[in-house]
Amino acid sequence: MHPDPVAAFDLITLLASAVGLIVMLRGWKRALEPKAKLVFLGLLVFTLCYGVCLFVEWSWDTRALDRIEDVIGALLPMWWAFVIYAFLAGIVEQELRERETRFQELYDEAPIGYHELDTEGRITRVNRTELDMLGYTAEEMLGRPVWEFSAEKEKSRDTVTDKLAGDIPPGRIFERTLRRKDGSTLGVLVGIRLLRDESGHIRGIRSTIQDITKRKQAEESLAQERNLLRTLIDNMPDNIYVKDTKSRFIVANMAVARLMGATTPNELLGKTDFEFYPQELAAKYYADDQNVIKMGQLLVGQEEPTVDPEGNRKWYSTTKAPLRDSRGNVTGIIGISRDITARKRAEDDREHLMETLALKNEELESVLYVTSHDLRAPLVNIQGFGNELSRSCDLIHSALKDKVKSADMNGEVRTVLNKDVPEALGFILSSATRMDSLLSGLLRLSRLGQAAVHIEPLDMNAMLTDVTKSMEYQVKEAGVTVDIELLPPSVGDASQINQVFSNILDNALKYLDESQPGMIRIYAKIEDGQSIYCVEDNGVGIAGEHQSKIFEIFHRLEPDRKSGEGLGLTIVRHILDRHNGKVWVESEPGKGSKFFVSLPSV
Amino acid sequence: MNKEGVILIAEDDEGHFELIKRSLQRAGVCNEILRFADGQETLDFLFVRGDGAKREHDKEYLLLLDIRMPNIDGMEVLEKVKNDPELKKIPVVMLTTTDDPRTIERCHNLGCSVYIVKPVEYQDFAEAVRRVGLLLSVVEVPQIDGMPKSKGVVK
Numbered sequence: 001m002h003p004d005p006v007a008a009f010d011l012i013t014l015l016a017s018a019v020g021l022i023v024m025l026r027g028w029k030r031a032l033e034p035k036a037k038l039v040f041l042g043l044l045v046f047t048l049c050y051g052v053c054l055f056v057e058w059s060w061d062t063r064a065l066d067r068i069e070d071v072i073g074a075l076l077p078m079w080w081a082f083v084i085y086a087f088l089a090g091i092v093e094q095e096l097r098e099r100e101t102r103f104q105e106l107y108d109e110a111p112i113g114y115h116e117l118d119t120e121g122r123i124t125r126v127n128r129t130e131l132d133m134l135g136y137t138a139e140e141m142l143g144r145p146v147w148e149f150s151a152e153k154e155k156s157r158d159t160v161t162d163k164l165a166g167d168i169p170p171g172r173i174f175e176r177t178l179r180r181k182d183g184s185t186l187g188v189l190v191g192i193r194l195l196r197d198e199s200g201h202i203r204g205i206r207s208t209i210q211d212i213t214k215r216k217q218a219e220e221s222l223a224q225e226r227n228l229l230r231t232l233i234d235n236m237p238d239n240i241y242v243k244d245t246k247s248r249f250i251v252a253n254m255a256v257a258r259l260m261g262a263t264t265p266n267e268l269l270g271k272t273d274f275e276f277y278p279q280e281l282a283a284k285y286y287a288d289d290q291n292v293i294k295m296g297q298l299l300v301g302q303e304e305p306t307v308d309p310e311g312n313r314k315w316y317s318t319t320k321a322p323l324r325d326s327r328g329n330v331t332g333i334i335g336i337s338r339d340i341t342a343r344k345r346a347e348d349d350r351e352h353l354m355e356t357l358a359l360k361n362e363e364l365e366s367v368l369y370v371t372s373h374d375l376r377a378p379l380v381n382i383q384g385f386g387n388e389l390s391r392s393c394d395l396i397h398s399a400l401k402d403k404v405k406s407a408d409m410n411g412e413v414r415t416v417l418n419k420d421v422p423e424a425l426g427f428i429l430s431s432a433t434r435m436d437s438l439l440s441g442l443l444r445l446s447r448l449g450q451a452a453v454h455i456e457p458l459d460m461n462a463m464l465t466d467v468t469k470s471m472e473y474q475v476k477e478a479g480v481t482v483d484i485e486l487l488p489p490s491v492g493d494a495s496q497i498n499q500v501f502s503n504i505l506d507n508a509l510k511y512l513d514e515s516q517p518g519m520i521r522i523y524a525k526i527e528d529g530q531s532i533y534c535v536e537d538n539g540v541g542i543a544g545e546h547q548s549k550i551f552e553i554f555h556r557l558e559p560d561r562k563s564g565e566g567l568g569l570t571i572v573r574h575i576l577d578r579h580n581g582k583v584w585v586e587s588e589p590g591k592g593s594k595f596f597v598s599l600p601s602v
Numbered sequence: 603m604n605k606e607g608v609i610l611i612a613e614d615d616e617g618h619f620e621l622i623k624r625s626l627q628r629a630g631v632c633n634e635i636l637r638f639a640d641g642q643e644t645l646d647f648l649f650v651r652g653d654g655a656k657r658e659h660d661k662e663y664l665l666l667l668d669i670r671m672p673n674i675d676g677m678e679v680l681e682k683v684k685n686d687p688e689l690k691k692i693p694v695v696m697l698t699t700t701d702d703p704r705t706i707e708r709c710h711n712l713g714c715s716v717y718i719v720k721p722v723e724y725q726d727f728a729e730a731v732r733r734v735g736l737l738l739s740v741v742e743v744p745q746i747d748g749m750p751k752s753k754g755v756v757k
Contacts, residue, residue, distance in 0.1 A: 369702075447702065
């Protein structure tokens with residue numbers, strides 16, 4: 001094959017056609033108008049024909065097809081024109097495409113929903129935001145009347161119809177409730193505008209949809225909260241109010257209104273205490289308010305008197321707090337006060353009762369005291385003259401013995417003189433003695449009630465050592481071992497607590513079990529702020545039925561065997577009562593007893 | 603105290619008075635004994651008032667005083683006697699049923715010479731009164747409105 005300028009020209013033409021083809025192919029992909037597609041097909045056929053011609057010519061080295069080539073060549077400028085058209089159309093098309101994409105993105109991703117309706121109210125276009133709002137796919141919405149997606153179908157249809165008829169001025173916004181695919185509802189604001197074609201004919205509607213559920217929910221919950229608060233405030237039995245810096249009511253509840261004699265809380269608003277309370281009380285409340293406002297400090301639980309509309313005196317416990325704005329400035333006070341009249345009354349009653357009780361107690365003590373004294377006076381006579389009588393008897397006896405022979409004396413008289421009278425006098429005298437010891441016991445007990453209690457910290461180890469030392473003689477006599485462990489301290493009256501342990505130890509020594517060596521152990525523990533001391537012995541013990549009685553006055557377990565007034569444990573209990581302490585016993589006959597004494601440890 | 607000395611016994615209980623008197627006599631005290639049934643009578647005598655017997659200036663006295671008496675009690679009598687510049691020289695022996703430590707302390711503070719509790723036990727009672735008798739034999743009883751006399755001896 002030799003170089004041929006014609007062939008070279010042909011080749012260039014072929015290449016140009018191929019370039020045109022590629023350009024067109026790109027245009028195809030962008031879906032050109034149908035006309036452009038026809039041109040493309042023509043160009044394709046031309047290129048193929050041309051290529052075939054060239055192939056034949058080159059293969060057989062013939063010029064037989066030159067005529068066809070000429071025809072094709074004549075068309076060449078026209079083909080070029082097509083190629084250039086296709087190229088330019090491609091550029092324009094691409095730009096349009098991009099613009100469309102941008103618009104679609106904006107449309108779909110707008111923060112509000114969009115849809116367009118045709119003149120029948122059917123949805124022709126809907127953006128993704130609205131689809132997401134309602135939970136449908138585009139296919140499910142397109143072509144359907146818009147009111148099918150509303151919770152208020154009739155209203156929605158009417159609006160669309162009216163708008164299309166031009167009855168609704170532009171710019172109006174509607175609050176509507178839409179229904180989601182899952183059945184739930186959605187509150188929205190709908191803005192609608194008419195779409196017109198170039199000639200001005202109504203083509204449809206475009207709507208914007210704004211989700212206001214959250215705003216509605218917020219509004220609703222705010223209203224609910226306000227309602228809750230108001231209900232709470234109104235139904236509180238306590239007085240609740242808010243006042244401004246001039247002590248004028250801004251908020252008040254029913255309780256305040258009732259106390260101040262108003263029918264509703266609203267009657268109080270803007271007014272001050274001076275318009276409702278007596279001058280003196282109002283001035284006091286005002287001073288308190290102003291103090292809280294000035295100092296910015298809480299006033300807590302102030303108990304103050306007041307009067308209700310009927311003039312009844314009442315007591316309230318009032319708390320006032322400064323009310324501040326967001327910058328911290330005091331803008332008023334908030335007050336809460338509670339009716340404590342009943343409590344106050346109960347306190348007064350209690351105080352009165354305590355006074356009466358103290359008085360009664362005092363009376364009782366003095367009756368006991370005086371009685372025991374006055375009862376002793378006749379006893380002195382009984383004893384004294386009993387002795388005088390027995391002295392007289394002795395005198396008569398010795399006088400008769402000397403001067404009258406026994407035989408002369410009547411046997412009966414002798415019996416009287418020797419036996420009956422001394423026996424009678426014996427009973428009289430011993431009973432008087434017994435009576436005296438009972439009376440002095442009573443006296444001691446009543447004195448205990450009158451004695452002052454000097455509370456001080458007590459070193460119990462020192463005290464118990466003292467107590468046992470003072471009883472050393474009895475302890476040795478009885479052959480008893482006394483073991484004192486380390487004892488915690490307590491508080492009380494030294495001499496009275498000494499008495500308590502003396503009496504308990506005395507008791508332990510009195511009721512030993514003679515069949516074994518006596519053992520007394522004293523130990524203690526601390527429990528709930530109380531020191532609990534235990535005096536444990538291995539004596540005869542106390543039967544269950546006697547255990548509660550041993551603390552009773554004049555109760556004695558073995559009156560004939562053991563000495564004593566039966567007062568020791570009564571005194572113990574009496575002293576501990578006055579110390580806020582306690583005494584109790586655990587015992588088993590034959591196994592010994594444990595006497596527990598509890599006293600405040602500090 | 604010599605035999606002219608008078609023992610005044612303020613005692614509302616007649617029995618007690620009788621017992622005291624007998625015990626004193628048995629203890630060998632044979633001075634004149636005067637009895638007053640209450641505080642008022644006692645004060646009337648001492649302060650020379652009223653219709654009854656009256657204190658004489660040149661005589662020596664010793665007062666045995668019970669506490670619980672009607673109208674004016676022994677404590678008040680003691681107080682009045684000891685507040686009087688002349689009468690306070692009279693020795694006062696409280697002889698009473700009250701053994702309350704506070705009462706005893708008050709009497710001592712007011713200036714009583716001796717405080718004796720009336721024991722119910724006869725022997726003790728007699729013993730106590732006997733001791734008063736002994737006391738009377740050794741105390742120097744000043745003569746009111748005059749110079750103190752020498753120690754008197756009973757018997």
